[in-house]
Amino acid sequence: MNKEKGNLSIHSENIFPIIKKWLYSDQDIFIRELISNACDAITKVKRLNSLGEADLRENADFQVKVVLDTTAKTLKFIDNGIGMTEEEVKKYINQIAFSGAEDFLQTYKDKGDIDQIIGHFGLGFYSSFMVAETVEIDTLSYKQDAIAVRWRCDGKTEFEMESSNKVTRGTEITLYLGEDGEDFLKEYTVKSTIEKYCSFMPYPIHFEVADKEPEKDEDGNIIIEEAKALNDVAPLYTKQPNTCTDEEYKEFYQKTFRDFQEPLFWIHLNMDYPFNLKGILYFPKLNTEFDTMEGRIKLYNNQVFVADNIKEVIPEFLLLLKGVIDCPDLPLNVSRSFLQNDGFTRKISDYITKKVADKLNSLFKSGREGFEKFWEDISPFIKYGILKDTKFYDKVESIILYKTTKQQYVTLEEYLENYGEKTNKQIYYVSDDVQQAQYIKMLQEHDLEAVILDHNIDSAFISHMEMKKNEISFKRVDSNVTELMKDKDQAADEEVSTKETEALTKVFNKILNKEDCKIQLESLKSQEVAGMIILAEESRRMQEMMKRYSMGGFNPNTIPTEEILVLNKKHPLVQYILKHAEEETEILNFIVHQVYDLAVMSHKPLSPEAMGNFIKRSNEIMKRLIVE
Known part of the structure; x- marks a missing residue:
C-alpha cells in the first residue's frame, strides 16, 4: 500500500490535552482499555473460527503480551486476535475510536468531576494518548491475502498510514511514552496495574521487560523461567x-x-435471570472496633475490573466484607447519581442483600453451635446492616444473638422467654462486664441475667431495636434500681426516709465538696453494697452517641446527665454515716469518700487525681487497722 497522510475525523483540536487533564487521576486505565481491546479481538476471531469463517491453524495459542522497553521508552500491547485491514483501520481508528472520544467529551464536558463516571469505560484506544507522545499500530487481518498496515499518530489530528512488516495475525500497539507516562517505564508499575485491572481477563496476559538483564546461575548460565x-x-x-x-x-x-x-x-453468587451476576462474598475475621473495619468488594464487568466498593451498586453495609462481583449487565459509563436512582441497580443490590441474609439464616438453622463461634466476628456487620437496610433487618432480626454474662448466646426471643415476665420486657445489658461486675452480681442474686453490648455500634443498634419493637426496652444495669433489688419487707416510713436522704445529701456534698451530689436512699436486698451509681439510660445513651458522632468543637459533656448515688440503708457504713451526720470527724470523712469512690469505680474509672487519693486513703485505713 502507498504511504498515506490524513486528518482524524474529529473537530476538537485540543481533544488530547482535555483527555489528559480530566483523566489524570486515573491515568493507568489505558492499560485496562488496551488489554480489553486485545481480548475482544481474540474473542472475535475465535467466534469467526467456530463459524468456519476464519482459519486458525497457525498462531492459535491465544494470549496478550505486554512488553516494556525502558531504553527505547516504549510499551507494547500485542495480541493474536482478529487484526485489521487498511479499510478497518480507517473505520475503527480514524473515525469510530475518535468520534467515540468526542462523544465522551461532549457528554461529560460540563460535569464538575470526571471521577463520578463509573470506571471510565468506553474510553478505548484513545486513552493511550494520556501517556504517549506517539502511538503506532501494526496490524494484520485474519483474512487471506490481507496486507499488514502501520498507523501512526503523534497526538495531534494528523495521522500516517503505510504498509507494515508484520507477518503474524493480530495487532501490536506501541506507545512511545512521554513525560506524562514516565511512571510506566517502571516494571513494578506496569505489572501491578495489569494485576489491578486484568487479574481475571479471559486470555493469558504475559508481561516482559525487553531490555532487562537475564538472571544467571552460579556458573554464569542464563536461567530460563517458564x-x-x-x-x-x-x-x-x-x-x-x-x-x-x-x-x-x-x-x-x-x-x-x-x-x-x-x-x-x-457466599457464592450465581444468577442468570433477570440479570447476569456472579461473584463470591467473604466474611473475614473483622476487627473489634467498628471504626477500623475495612472491607473490599471488587466490581467487575465481564472479568474486567471496574472499581472498588461502589456503594451505588453494592449495599453499603456489605462494604465491610471482602469479595468479587461480576455483572456484565451493569451500565458502567454513567454517573454515580444515575446509578443511585436506577431501578436495575437497586434490583442488583436487593438480590445481593437477600443472598447474604439467606446464607446467615441457613448457617443459624443448620449449625447453631458453629454460628455462635463466629458471632463476635460477624455481629458488627449484621448490626450495621440492620441499621442501614430495612429489608435486611426483616430477614435476620430473629437470628441476632446476644452474649450473656454467663458466656452463653441467646436470641431476643429466648431472653424474653427466660426473664421477660420478671423484667417487664426490659433487657438488661452491660457495656463492661468487669467494670460493672457489682451490678451483674446483684442481678444474678435475683436469677436475672444481663447481655453484653460492648461495641461502638451497640448504642445505635439497641435504639433501633426499641424503635422496631416498641414493647421492649434495653436498660444498662447501672441505669436504675429495679424493684427486684429492693427489700420489700422493710417498707420505709416516707417522712423518715425523706429526712434521712436530706441528711445524707448534706453530709456528702459537704465532705466531697460538691453542690450537685444527688442521693437516693434504698433498702437493698444485697448486704454487700454500700453505694452504687446509677445514670439515666436516655441521657447516658444520648451522650454516648454525641461523643461518637460529634462534629467540630461540640463538647458532648455539655449534655446534662442525671448521675445518682444510691445508698443502701441496710449497710452498716451508711447507717454509721446517718448516725454521725452532724459530726465532723476524720473517720466520717474517710467513710464518705470511700463509699463514694467505690460506687464510682463500679460505674467508671476514677480520675487520676481521685485514684491517687483513693489509694492514699486506703493505705491509711489499713495502717490504722494494724495499729489497732
Whole structure:
C-alpha cells in the first residue's frame, strides 16, 4: 500500500490535552482499555473460527503480551486476535475510536468531576494518548491475502498510514511514552496495574521487560523461567458452586486479597435471570472496633475490573466484607447519581442483600453451635446492616444473638422467654462486664441475667431495636434500681426516709465538696453494697452517641446527665454515716469518700487525681487497722 497522510475525523483540536487533564487521576486505565481491546479481538476471531469463517491453524495459542522497553521508552500491547485491514483501520481508528472520544467529551464536558463516571469505560484506544507522545499500530487481518498496515499518530489530528512488516495475525500497539507516562517505564508499575485491572481477563496476559538483564546461575548460565500469565483466565467465581471445594475458596480469597487469615465463611453468587451476576462474598475475621473495619468488594464487568466498593451498586453495609462481583449487565459509563436512582441497580443490590441474609439464616438453622463461634466476628456487620437496610433487618432480626454474662448466646426471643415476665420486657445489658461486675452480681442474686453490648455500634443498634419493637426496652444495669433489688419487707416510713436522704445529701456534698451530689436512699436486698451509681439510660445513651458522632468543637459533656448515688440503708457504713451526720470527724470523712469512690469505680474509672487519693486513703485505713 502507498504511504498515506490524513486528518482524524474529529473537530476538537485540543481533544488530547482535555483527555489528559480530566483523566489524570486515573491515568493507568489505558492499560485496562488496551488489554480489553486485545481480548475482544481474540474473542472475535475465535467466534469467526467456530463459524468456519476464519482459519486458525497457525498462531492459535491465544494470549496478550505486554512488553516494556525502558531504553527505547516504549510499551507494547500485542495480541493474536482478529487484526485489521487498511479499510478497518480507517473505520475503527480514524473515525469510530475518535468520534467515540468526542462523544465522551461532549457528554461529560460540563460535569464538575470526571471521577463520578463509573470506571471510565468506553474510553478505548484513545486513552493511550494520556501517556504517549506517539502511538503506532501494526496490524494484520485474519483474512487471506490481507496486507499488514502501520498507523501512526503523534497526538495531534494528523495521522500516517503505510504498509507494515508484520507477518503474524493480530495487532501490536506501541506507545512511545512521554513525560506524562514516565511512571510506566517502571516494571513494578506496569505489572501491578495489569494485576489491578486484568487479574481475571479471559486470555493469558504475559508481561516482559525487553531490555532487562537475564538472571544467571552460579556458573554464569542464563536461567530460563517458564512464562507465567499474570491473570487467572477462569476465576473461581465463574464456576458452578457445587464444583468448588473449600480449599479452592480459601485459596482464591488469599490470592485475591493477600489476606492469609482464613475467612469465616463465604457466599457464592450465581444468577442468570433477570440479570447476569456472579461473584463470591467473604466474611473475614473483622476487627473489634467498628471504626477500623475495612472491607473490599471488587466490581467487575465481564472479568474486567471496574472499581472498588461502589456503594451505588453494592449495599453499603456489605462494604465491610471482602469479595468479587461480576455483572456484565451493569451500565458502567454513567454517573454515580444515575446509578443511585436506577431501578436495575437497586434490583442488583436487593438480590445481593437477600443472598447474604439467606446464607446467615441457613448457617443459624443448620449449625447453631458453629454460628455462635463466629458471632463476635460477624455481629458488627449484621448490626450495621440492620441499621442501614430495612429489608435486611426483616430477614435476620430473629437470628441476632446476644452474649450473656454467663458466656452463653441467646436470641431476643429466648431472653424474653427466660426473664421477660420478671423484667417487664426490659433487657438488661452491660457495656463492661468487669467494670460493672457489682451490678451483674446483684442481678444474678435475683436469677436475672444481663447481655453484653460492648461495641461502638451497640448504642445505635439497641435504639433501633426499641424503635422496631416498641414493647421492649434495653436498660444498662447501672441505669436504675429495679424493684427486684429492693427489700420489700422493710417498707420505709416516707417522712423518715425523706429526712434521712436530706441528711445524707448534706453530709456528702459537704465532705466531697460538691453542690450537685444527688442521693437516693434504698433498702437493698444485697448486704454487700454500700453505694452504687446509677445514670439515666436516655441521657447516658444520648451522650454516648454525641461523643461518637460529634462534629467540630461540640463538647458532648455539655449534655446534662442525671448521675445518682444510691445508698443502701441496710449497710452498716451508711447507717454509721446517718448516725454521725452532724459530726465532723476524720473517720466520717474517710467513710464518705470511700463509699463514694467505690460506687464510682463500679460505674467508671476514677480520675487520676481521685485514684491517687483513693489509694492514699486506703493505705491509711489499713495502717490504722494494724495499729489497732
